Amino acid sequence: MLFNSLHFLVFFPAVVGLYFGLPPRWRELLLLLASYYFYMSWRAAYALLLLATTLLDYYSGYRMSQLPSKRARRPYLYLSLASNLGTLFIFKYFNFFRAAAGQLASGLHLPAAALPAFGLLLPVGVSFYTFQSVGYIIDVYQGRLEAERNFGRFALFVAFFPQLVAGPIERGGHMLPQFRRTHELDYARVVSGLRLMAWGLFKKVVVADRLALLANPVFNNPRQHPEGPLLVLAALAFTFQIYGDFSGYTDLARGAARVLGFDFNLNFRQPYLSASVPEFWRRWHISLSSWFRDYLYIPLGGSRVGPARAYGNLLAVFLISGLWHGANWTFLAWGGLHGLYLVISTWARPGRERLAQLIGLAAHPRLRRGLGMMVTFILVAYAWIFFRANTLSDAVFITEHLLSGWSSLTGRQLGILLLDFSQHYRPELALAAFSVFTMLLVEYLGRHRSPQAWVAAQPFAVRWSGYVGLTLLILYLGIFNSTSFIYFQF
Structure with a gap:
């Protein structure tokens, strides 16, 4: 069900x-x-x-x-x-x-x-x-x-x-x-839970399932789409698809529990606003990352041991985390990449601080955070290619062709390529972009507290306009073919 x-x-x-x-x-x-x-x-x-x-x-x-x-x-x-x-x-x-x-x-x-x-x-x-x-x-x-x-x-x-x-x-x-x-x-709890469920349903049927129409054709047949722009588009589509799908499920689960009177722990906290990979893992799938921290990483010695063993602990935990997601070399590669990201991030931290001081970034924390968010997003999106690819050879093929075709492509040719892809597979790029923009805007506005708490704090007219608008978006833009959630396979 x-x-x-x-x-x-x-x-x-x-x-x-x-x-x-x-x-x-x-x-x-x-x-x-x-x-x-x-x-x-x-x-x-x-x-x-x-x-x-x-x-x-x-x-x-x-x-x-x-x-x-x-x-x-x-x-x-x-x-x-x-x-x-x-x-x-x-x-x-x-x-x-x-x-x-x-x-x-x-x-x-x-x-x-x-x-x-x-x-x-x-x-x-x-x-x-x-x-x-x-x-x-x-x-x-x-x-x-x-x-x-x-x-x-x-x-x-x-x-x-x-x-x-x-x-x-x-x-x-x-x-x-x-x-x-x-x-x-409790009326307030029921309303809060239903609001959270509605937001989760929006992220699933409007954002994730629509983006799947862009990502799936490319990832299922990458050799039929060797053009770099389409591969990048598919990688970006899946990056937001998996967030909309999994955090949407979590919102539905937390909302359903809240209606019944129960509280689940927060599982996502605007992870794509992270300025580093360690911060990403404090914001993404929090219940799993904290489980591995408490029941595996710390018992292995955590960071209390020497640097070499601490780095080994990080790599081991993330390789096991990758394997937890599925019995496939692609998941091991995805976990290994994130383990490598964390090892490099930990090892390079003193050097990063010295470099920030040297070039003056330390005096501009917002600029520094913005650059960190951009780099982190690119690293995370790249790793998602290995997570989504059907085989390791497909992931390697996509990696090898991500930058192909850009230098010889004019703006008009790029538009024709994307339009042809859109018409062939029937997803409307503008609607997909709009749904992602709406999701990110609401979550950005609620970044200092949950988006639902932010909505609850608005005046009555604003709240109900939002409820009606969200309902209409779900009804008119949602894809209602009972597509399974990605994480059900794990």
């Missing part, structure tokens, strides 16, 4: 009405049943996998809560990690590593065992709910969180439908206390 589908349009109001209409003691059960129904609408059998994960982690957490020392708790930690990560490996990575091992053995002229390939369909959202459950188990093991004794409540924490399939990846310490509270119908 997609947030941008008629199915959800019926499902969500029904859940909200029942939730606030039932006595408080039945509400958790309602949300749990609704969450499993939501998940089973994709493939019912995989609800058993979700239930098995929940049962094992509930048992592991409960047993650890009865043991006084980390040493005594460790077997249950290992049991949970082996189960969760083993399941993730079998469904998501086994075939990838099987193929990679076969290629390596062939390249080294070594005999290789003929391992069978698994023809398993990847369970939707498995990476998200696995990481959420693993985070809970580690927190209980470390003593940072008391294990949840109520099985139904823990099952709801793992399966809560707004963030089940694409995050945000929530922490037990943040969500479990909210499930224990009784939430009453």
Whole structure:
């Protein structure tokens, strides 16, 4: 069931009405049943996998809560990690590593065992709910969180439908206390949640799905479009498409939860306004980047170790982050690029400060930040090519041809090329540009607080003009073909 589908349009109001209409003691059960129904609408059998994960982690957490020392708790930690990560490996990575091992053995002229390939369909959202459950188990093991004794409540924490399939990846310490509270119908919260959902729907169906019409033809057949201007256009289209798609999902999830009385953590904070790659990762997919920081980077030693090992930690974390996104060399390359960006950024920081002082940029912080934003955006947009490309060879081909054809292209020829591309694939470039401009303008105006808070602070006439305008934009410019969200594949 997609947030941008008629199915959800019926499902969500029904859940909200029942939730606030039932006595408080039945509400958790309602949300749990609704969450499993939501998940089973994709493939019912995989609800058993979700239930098995929940049962094992509930048992592991409960047993650890009865043991006084980390040493005594460790077997249950290992049991949970082996189960969760083993399941993730079998469904998501086994075939990838099987193929990679076969290629390596062939390249080294070594005999290789003929391992069978698994023809398993990847369970939707498995990476998200696995990481959420693993985070809970580690927190209980470390003593940072008391294990949840109520099985139904823990099952709801793992399966809560707004963030089940694409995050945000929530922490037990943040969500479990909210499930224990009784939430009453609150007009202000409902309005705020619906406003956030409307903005998320705009970013998905008006921005992301329209930009997909520009990006997909090129990325799916890059050798049919070797012209540098079209490749750059496609790369820029995907850069804003993935932001509109993923942050749009997050806004829909946070808005739906808010209507029901729950608060999710912020997952995006105007990431393309970042002036450095480290800042980008403090603003992009915050729940995942903070998960890797807290549960992998810091345990590896973080930056407290020597420079060489700290750089190695950064590269390792981002390579694993790339692999988390998918079993493909393209994702590893994308993660490796960002790891390399961060290593260079950290290593070059003293030199950058000295250079800024030398050329006078230190006295002009706005200019310096503007230059930093431009460089960061280019680096991030370039890395997205590897994320989106179907194969590593496609990504390399696009990279090699990004600058081709520019020097011999006049303005008139460029216009004809873009117009021909637009007419052939039917997306209107002007509408795509308008939708991106609208999204960026609203988020820029709300850069010091959330765009929804900025809208809420406006006078009544301005607010309602915005609501009507946004509704009309969604109805007239939205692409309503129930296109899946990009991050559902992870």
